[in-house]
Amino acid sequence: MDDDHGPNRRRNRRGQGALLREDILAAATELIERDGHSGDVTLRRIAREAAITAPSIYAHFADLDDILDTVLNGYFDDLRAAILAASEAEDTQARSLLAGCRAYARFAMERPGRYRALFHRMRPGSEASGGSETSDAPNPPEAPVAPPPLPRLPSRMDVFQTLIDAIARTQAAGQAAGTDPFQDALAVWAAMHGAVLLRMTAPVFEWPELDTFIDTLVIRTAQVTQVG
Structure with missing residues (x-):
């Protein structure tokens, strides 16, 4: 049976947001150290390691x-x-x-x-662009094209x-x-x-x-x- 539904599965904790966030980070750390790199770490593996459901991760982190x-x-x-x-x-x-x-x-x-x-x-973090990449507003026609942001x-x-x-x-x-x-x-x-x-x-x-x-x-x- 899949680990996500095993008999020893703990219920997601409520009212312990900070603790659950630390559990998620600890699970990711354990997987990185076990694998020797971060390339095979997934949200599903993190959730399984932390003994939580994958959707509960999104209350604390935007994505992997x-x-x-x-x-x-x-x-x-x-x-x-x-x-x-x-x-x-x-x-x-x-x-x-x-x-x-x-x-x-x-x-x-x-x-x-x-x-x-x-x-x-x-690699550059997503914050490197200062949010400009996600804006739907076009540049004014007379505005010069800005150079790409430096990695941050x-x-x-x-x-x-x-x-x-x-x-x-x-x-x-x-x-x-x-x-x-x-x-x-x-x-x-x-x-x-x-x-x-x-x-x-x-x-x-x-x-x-x-x-x-x-x-x-x-x-x-x-x-x-x-x-x-």
Whole structure:
């Protein structure tokens, strides 16, 4: 018999909206971690995992994208918090940069399902258009055509901005030779992302110890000249 009608099925809870919302997010999180990505998560699977009926989800979330974006934005917030906590414990800008990057890599290796899911759905949010795409009113004939909006990925870009800021401070302290924090941050992020994915997909390779490897990678790509 389908799980949706099984004998152990709980009735939908009434008057517990906040709790039910958390149950839905917890169910989606469990499925993402179990699958190792978000691609196979559906509303039906979330409802089954949370032991509720699928229609009851719509009282709390607009659709599947709304649920997954909420969960993944939370993951990015957790990642940023881990980076900041590690960075703030150090006494030089270069050490702070390296500590934050080590925290990034450890987050990825300790939570591989969450980490893969973060980038599986790296796309502009529906709020990027500011609502203009849903308007039925045509532009006046004399109005110029506006360029497409830039992607808006708040939680995701907050993490990247943290890296840009750390590199900028390291350069300003005279501990890194670069002059373009944005470009150097792109290089560091690409290098770290590739490094952790390779470690996940080729675990039998004799990889160096994670923290030491990340330090070496970041020192080279961020052009760090002085750590102490």
